[in-house]
Amino acid sequence: MAQHYLWIFLLCLQTCLEAVESNTDIITVNGTLGEPVTFPLCIQELQQVTSIAWMNSKTSVALVVVPGSGAAPQVTVTHENYYERINVSHQNYNLEISNLRMEDAGIYKADINIKTSKTKSTITRSYSLQVYRRLGKPKITQSLMTSVNSTCNVTLTCSVEKEEKNVIYSWSPLGEEGSVLQIFQTPNNQELTYTCTAWNPVSNNSDSISAQQLCADIAMGLHTHHAGLLSGLAVLSLFILILPSVFLFLLCKRRQDAPHQGDASKHNLFHSAVL
CATH class of the missing domain: 2.60.40.10 (Immunoglobulins)
Structure with missing residues (x-):
């Protein structure tokens, strides 16, 4: 009741x-x-x-x-x-x-x-x-890397493993908001460290990447590219130099062998007539 x-x-x-x-x-x-x-x-x-x-x-x-x-x-x-x-x-x-x-x-x-x-x-x-959810450590990825006139141009993207509602991203020391950050890095500010902080109403977490690390990756890629280009040019130059020499050698050898082939033909003709 x-x-x-x-x-x-x-x-x-x-x-x-x-x-x-x-x-x-x-x-x-x-x-x-x-x-x-x-x-x-x-x-x-x-x-x-x-x-x-x-x-x-x-x-x-x-x-x-x-x-x-x-x-x-x-x-x-x-x-x-x-x-x-x-x-x-x-x-x-x-x-x-x-x-x-x-x-x-x-x-x-x-x-x-x-x-x-x-x-x-x-x-x-x-x-x-x-x-x-309590936010885990965000991940910073880089893309669209170019280098012009000693300037390192990189696009950084910050993301959390499980994207949640009301997640806000901020970058220091630039003070910009948003998950994407475009950087024009010059030799004068190689000591900077870029930190992305992800926030939601109950937690926050951050990850960092150094400017030296970004531009070092680009420099290494450019160095590898230049080294590969130089190697290709060297092989091409060597091929250009060797090919005419081989052609001339074969031509000369053919000319040297031509008289001997003529004498052998005459000898065979005379031998046939005698018989």
Whole structure:
């Protein structure tokens, strides 16, 4: 019977919740995947709170009953998705959800019932829970490398392994934002180190790359290219020099062999006539 009245009570609370005026302030709460998150109630008259009904946009979450006289609040979790994950502070009745999941994100509301010696009232708190992954170390990749007049032109791209919403990238020491950075590196600033920092509302992480490393890669590539070009030219020059010499040698040899071939023909003709 008590459970039956409890569900009727929660249904009434939900109906009242849907009738709350649309201009209710919504508090944004940012949580980290797999970690706990706290919904602050910010109530001054704690000694006058009798109960708190928590729900999200789809279902009820928990019912908190305050016995009074400094006793610990009694918490009833009303949905299986939150079993063993709900905790209520004894000091301020803030709600905590542990082991946060991505599907926990959404709109939450708390109906706080307050009783004074003269009146009874309900205060509504609304929250927008956003769940984010803690960012890993970003990766810097380079592309479109060119070198003109001792200037190293490189495009750097910064990315995280699992791209998340609301990720912001910034570069130091240039102070630019965005995941892509174009650099025109000159010999005068070879000592710089470029650092990309990825941010989201719950974490940040960074990675760095030195200007010397970038331009050294380009210089090595150019050196390899030039070395290959010089080797090719050397082989071509050698081929051009040797080919005429071989041709002249073969021509001279052919001319030297021609008289001997004529004498042999005459000798064979005379021998045939005698016979």
